[in-house]
Amino acid sequence: MRPARLTVMAASAVAALTVATGCSQKSDAGGDDAIRVAASDSACEVSKTEFPAGKVQIDVENKGSKVTEVYVLFPDARIVTERENIGPGTKASITAEIKAGDYEIVCKPGMKGDGIAKKVKATGAQGGGEKRSPEADAAVAAYRAYVVTQAEETMPKAQAFADAVKAGDVEAAKKAYAPSRIGWERTEPVAESFGDIDPKVDVREDGLEAGQDPAKDWTGWHRLEKSLWADNKIDDNDKKLADTLIADLTDWQKKVGQAEITPTSIANGAKELLDEVATGKVTGEEERYSHTDLVDFKANVEGAQKAYELLKPIAEKNDPELSKQLDTQFAALNTLLDKYRTDKASYEFTSYDKVGEAERKELSDGVNALAEPLSKLAAAVAK
Template sequence: MRALRTSAVAAIAAATAVTAVSGCAAKNDGKGGGGKGTVEVTATDSSCELSAKEFPAGHVRFAVQNKGSKVTEVYLYAPGDRIVTERENIGPGTSAEITAEVKAGSYEIACKPGMKGNGIRQKVTVSGKSASTKRDPKLDAAVSAYRTYVQEQADQTLPKAQKFADAVKSGDVEAAKKAYAVSRVGWERTEPVAESFGDIDPKVDVRADGVEKGQKWTGWHKLEQSLWEKKKISGDDKKLADQLITDLKDWQERVGKAEITPTSMANGAKELLDEVATGKVTGEEERYSHTDLVDFQGNVEGAQKAFELLKPVVAKNDPTLAKELDKQFTAIGTLLDHHRDSKSADGFVSYDTIDKAERKKLSDGVNALAEPLSKLAAAVATAK
């Protein structure tokens, strides 16, 4: 969970070189990455301007330019702040693109200068029906398999989280510490799907600096603070442990109903790498326990699972991209292997023992994977 996310929102995940949306009402004024049929999103420190506020359903391409002085995030929301897709960490003077499969309906596009608050929002309307082109059956198979995967991750998380909660409720600090990071793995592997609901993530995975005014801090990281910083468990913590299980059961029951498409799988894989870049490599995610590498591995594993399921189509559509992603996933796995510790309860060294040089290697590895991964959605969107 990123430090500055306050409403389970994230930024639009990037994709490049995608076929333009036929008949889209968007304009192309030659400013940046837009082309015919592209919806251009221009973000500044005080505005979020769109080249079109109505466009047809189907695979939609957004070209985002950050003309402000702050790092920004951009989101596409369905009603109820349900995330359709996201892209974060768009630096000043840089651009990003997204390919998303969007159904007819009312949505909002939000830009978040400084990656704070609810963002500057614009209402948009998606009309008509998606093109009737037949989708590759391999993509349908990928979606089905991924849906099974995310449900399995939720199902496997509950007993591990229960073990953690039971240790908290018994007042056993050391047992709770040992169970903490392991209880989060399934969540970290499938976080974009969990975040898509809008209301679960702020309850279970928000960090101290992501708590909104008037919101009670609950979830894993509040308990993490008590265990490692305060080194004691309060009566309120015991209640929070029960609440964590209640909220995770809600996630478990709802995850099988999440809307999943080939492009949302691809964008979600990129979002997981963004999570690593903005929270794990920096040490912000697990600032008290320093178990960031467990989360790091979970994010990478979830991204790799999505890619592997989509790979039969990607290898046909863009074989160079498929080979590069294979190479970079192997490389990031090798980097993580350097920091394993068989004596640790969670299998990794404490992140606060890793020096700047090693952190830079990890960061460089994440960046090397994130760049080709940003092209994954485009590769599956153009598949026939």
């Protein structure tokens, strides 16, 4: 689960787009034709409000004191592209292929609330766009099948978890909790594209928006996680929340096959999964009550690796050295994770509260070593 974000609607084929996102950096992103966004704690200044449709570079500088994120949104709030976790004093570059139409660029200081929006327009003829290669078409079709399968496989596991909660069986619910989340964690970037489904099922208490009441507005896995591990009991409200979780996940399952998927969105999604690990799993914040962080960690890595493997025929052709780096770093991180696997034949890992600071640092270093080349995958696919 990312920090609370703007509500978005399910992506459709209204406008195809291709996105390649770079890393935060201290140096200038460059590009004389770039749209420059100066984000601060109270403003979102945009250098151009009208630009030619096609390949667009957006150079973001965070001049504020808070971590920020920047979105390009369709008028109905669907996300065209985004860049999260831009720290104070840092810069980031985003490259997107955007079709003609009206959009908003939104800065979100503190990564909370509705953000500060600026209306912009991409001018030019509608339609068009480069034809995909057979390898790209194959990657998109295979990834769509993958996310649908993950959703389908999640539902019976989530139902087993919900049934245990409704039966008041704390130990059975604890055992079913982590397995019920694996499919979601493998495909989290796609799951997060569907409006308020993500905050309904996967928000942590500290991810609630200002004004939301945890007693009334907090739902989903982590709300039940707290009841099971922190409170060690199940009450009538928890039983209702179990039914709500299944209803929300059923909604996700129905929608996931409709997601707008492009080769570069697959690549960017892989990087987002590594960002999820870095900001939530390695720190122990994601599963703060159950300490099942390593299960989520492994699922995120598996989802990222699946995305890369589907794009590998393109990456090998366009940037063979990058492909070699990714092969090496995925193998290294998986080997490191396997040290904490308590049962090689199953998805069981050491409780994260038993993992020391030195070991957590080693895991963090492994994630960072993979994240750096993975951040270049979208650009390689877009060549």
